[in-house]
Every structure is written in structure tokens, then in C-alpha cells.
Amino acid sequence: MKDWLRKHPQVRTIRVAAADLNGQARGKRIPARFADKVVKDGTRFPFSVLNLDIWGEDIDDSPLVFEQGDADGILRPTERGFMPMPWLEAPTALLPIWMFREDGRPYEGDPRHALRAVLDRYKARGLTPVVAVELEFFLIDDSGKTLQVPPSPRSGKRRKAAEALSIRALDAFDIFFTDLYDACEEMDIPADTATSETGLGQFEVNLMHCDDALRAADDAWFFKLLVKGLARRHGFAASFMAKPYPEYSGSGLHMHFSVLDAQGRNVFDNGGPTGTAMMRHAVAGCLNAMHDSTLVFAPHANSYDRLVPGMHAPTAISWGYENRTTAVRIPAGNPAARRIEHRVAGGDVNPYLLVATILGAALTGIEDQEEPPQAIMGNAYALEDLPQIPPSWEAAIQSFENSAIMPRILPRELIRNYVLTKRQELHYLAELSPEEQVELYLDTV
Numbered sequence: 001m002k003d004w005l006r007k008h009p010q011v012r013t014i015r016v017a018a019a020d021l022n023g024q025a026r027g028k029r030i031p032a033r034f035a036d037k038v039v040k041d042g043t044r045f046p047f048s049v050l051n052l053d054i055w056g057e058d059i060d061d062s063p064l065v066f067e068q069g070d071a072d073g074i075l076r077p078t079e080r081g082f083m084p085m086p087w088l089e090a091p092t093a094l095l096p097i098w099m100f101r102e103d104g105r106p107y108e109g110d111p112r113h114a115l116r117a118v119l120d121r122y123k124a125r126g127l128t129p130v131v132a133v134e135l136e137f138f139l140i141d142d143s144g145k146t147l148q149v150p151p152s153p154r155s156g157k158r159r160k161a162a163e164a165l166s167i168r169a170l171d172a173f174d175i176f177f178t179d180l181y182d183a184c185e186e187m188d189i190p191a192d193t194a195t196s197e198t199g200l201g202q203f204e205v206n207l208m209h210c211d212d213a214l215r216a217a218d219d220a221w222f223f224k225l226l227v228k229g230l231a232r233r234h235g236f237a238a239s240f241m242a243k244p245y246p247e248y249s250g251s252g253l254h255m256h257f258s259v260l261d262a263q264g265r266n267v268f269d270n271g272g273p274t275g276t277a278m279m280r281h282a283v284a285g286c287l288n289a290m291h292d293s294t295l296v297f298a299p300h301a302n303s304y305d306r307l308v309p310g311m312h313a314p315t316a317i318s319w320g321y322e323n324r325t326t327a328v329r330i331p332a333g334n335p336a337a338r339r340i341e342h343r344v345a346g347g348d349v350n351p352y353l354l355v356a357t358i359l360g361a362a363l364t365g366i367e368d369q370e371e372p373p374q375a376i377m378g379n380a381y382a383l384e385d386l387p388q389i390p391p392s393w394e395a396a397i398q399s400f401e402n403s404a405i406m407p408r409i410l411p412r413e414l415i416r417n418y419v420l421t422k423r424q425e426l427h428y429l430a431e432l433s434p435e436e437q438v439e440l441y442l443d444t445v
Helices: 001-007 032-041 047-051 113-124 167-172 173-189 214-233 277-297 351-368 392-400 412-429 434-444
Strands: 013-019 024-031 041-047 072-077 092-100 128-140 191-196 204-209 237-240 253-260 317-322 326-328 340-342
Touching: 001 032, 013 032, 013 072, 013 113, 024 032, 024 041, 032 092, 041 047, 047 072, 047 173, 047 204, 047 412, 092 113, 092 214, 113 128, 113 214, 128 214, 128 351, 167 173, 167 191, 173 191, 191 326, 204 214, 214 237, 214 392, 237 434, 277 317, 277 326, 277 340, 277 351, 277 392, 392 412
Parallel strands: 013 092, 317 326
Antiparallel strands: 013 024, 041 072, 072 092, 128 204, 128 237, 128 253, 191 204, 253 340, 326 340
16 A cells, blocks of 8 residues: 555545445545555544434434444555545545444444445355446536536537437537546546436446455445546536436436356356346345335435336336346346346445345345245336335335344444434435425535
């Protein structure tokens, strides 16, 4: 890590940052000449900082604050080390960190540690998940009272229409996307295909699959920071909020995963289109945990505006082969690449909690050898007898809090902290107008 700074003498300051439960970057700015101390000894801030609400406020009834004296945790660098922050004007380095207790144990309320714990369970079974994510986001001109598409940096014109898979829409923002891909190279984020989507000024970028799920979640978190920061340098906003425009589809964060055995073989591949028994067990685990884990996939008030029938987001707890109306899809293609696509989450999620929850749910299905219901053929929205995702934020909070399955997936302390956070947000969001809610979520999520 020290060698990186020596090779980049132009870097004068660093940011040390960890992801809180909402996926917000929490940390400090430090002069680069003091970086060695951070690398060696870590840094400190209160446990409660990873458990702030979406405004960055303490949770009123959290035991982490007054009951425990607002004690400090120790934050140490992750294995990722230093990386550039290309969206800032001055040369700056980001040092990702995660939280530990004084005695060296991982802090159970840190979402990155929650993912690590799930991966340890896979490792104990000789299994390795392979993860890829697809991130949708909107480019938005938020300089006026009404949100709209930014003018193209090339033509100066606004295209006030959705253009799915439009090369013209991509070309209109080619300067931004060129800078984005250059920045991904600098940060070693494996950005692959970019497409325009069905929302107004909406785009999607796929990140390449990775057999290190912790790194895949890191990449998704870094990518969100980068896109939002870089857009501001270009004079407009980028937002991963689930649904900024009521009349258009919202933004998802779809996750694809397969699982390798100790010999590197895909345990979902049976040589044909149907997949193995273990794949079905994993699907069943995802479906059985879906109702109670919806709060992870839809963590904010605005998230539930996206989860409506016919708007390219699932509403029923269902699965199918090559079926985008279902919550869990098995894509077609080469059997060696047989995988599961989980389609529920919005772009506003915390990537660490997302990956931990999906992989953890799949593992419960594998451990219990569960079988899923029959795969759905045709339009899942039209099937009224299917179990449904919770229809509201409040219902999702209640299901998450009272769940019997979630403690098998996430640490109990994290579950408690997350529920306290969401109940406080639910209370105070009720005081905001729809316009104020959009303003809140536009930059934060």
C-alpha cells in the first residue's frame, strides 16, 4: 500500500472511507504524509457512524449512541489498498476501510463484514460464488425545479424520450462515458458493456463477473461513487435512486451468480438448459427468503414506486427460464455459464448487503436442499395466485424485523441496526413532500 503513494507523488490528500448501512461513504480526509500511520494503525470512529440514517443523523434509540457511550471502533484498510478518485479536481487517493472491535473481531454491524461471513460459509463447503452486477442509473439536470435530461455535451440538445438500446443516446453523452471508462481503468473497476435503457436519460453499465464476491461488491460500491462524482464534474447529476420519474421505469441493480466447486467446475451446469439440482436449491433459497429480505432490495420510500406491475421490475416471488417478468431468471446460453439472475433490487441498494443477502439466501436453499415451485412460463404479472413482494416500505420493515430466515443470512446486530435505521427514516420521511423526497434521494442513494 505504501508503494502506491510513492509511485503517485502528486497525491496530496487521501480519503479513508467505509460503507454504512445505507451504502454512504463515511470517513475522513487525511494529508498524504500521514498515510503510513493509517496503513499501520488504522483509524477510529464511533460504531454508530455505520448506523446513521439517510440524512447522516444518529439513530435516536440506538444502543450504540448513549447506552454504549458512543464507543469507537477501529477501521483498518481492506485488501483493496489505495486507489485514485478521478472525479475530484485535485489528485486524491481513496483508502477503503472496514470496522473491527478493539480485540480484533470484525464488527457485526459493518455490511462488508456481513458479506465476508457469508463467503466464509461457502468456503467451508468448498464452494466459491462468481458474481456480476448490472447497474442502472439516470443522468439528470437537477438545476431547475423540474428534473429533466441534461443537454447533450455534443449537440446541446435534450432528448426528452426514453431510447432503449439507442446508440444515438450513448453518443450524445460520449464525452461523459469516455471519461467514465477511463476512470474505471484507473480504479480497476471491470466496467464492460454500456447501454441506454427505457427510462428518461437512463443507462446501464455491466461489471464483469468475478470469482471474488467481496471484490465484486467493492466494485459496485466504487462505481456508484465514481458515476455520481464524475457526473457533477460534467455539470449534471447521476442518480441511482429507484424511480426519479413516475411515468418511466426505475433503475435496478441486477445480480448474476454461479458457484464453483473446489475443482473450479460450475455446480449449476448439468450440460443442458435446465441446470442442476443444486441450482434449483439455490433458486428455492432465494425465493423463500425474498419476502423477508425485500427491505435490503428496496431500502427506501422511493424504492416501492419502482416495484409495480408492468414496469420492468418484479412484483411476484417467482422464477423462470429466460423470463424477465419473474424475480429470479435463469438466462439461456452456454451451459458452462449457467447462472441465476436476481432481478428485485433497485439501484439504490447497498451493494454489500445485496450480495450478502442473495448469496446467503441461496446458501440456505443449498444447505436445506429446498426445491422451488414450478418455473413460470409467460407473463408473471398476470398470475394473481403468486406470492407477492411486500407492497410497502413499512410492510418490508416489519417482515425483515420479524423474520426467522434473516438471522441465518445476516448478523443479528446488523439486523437490529438496520431496522432501527429504517424505522427512523420511515417516521421522518412522512414529513416530506414528494418533491423533497426526490431531492433527498437524488444524491444520497
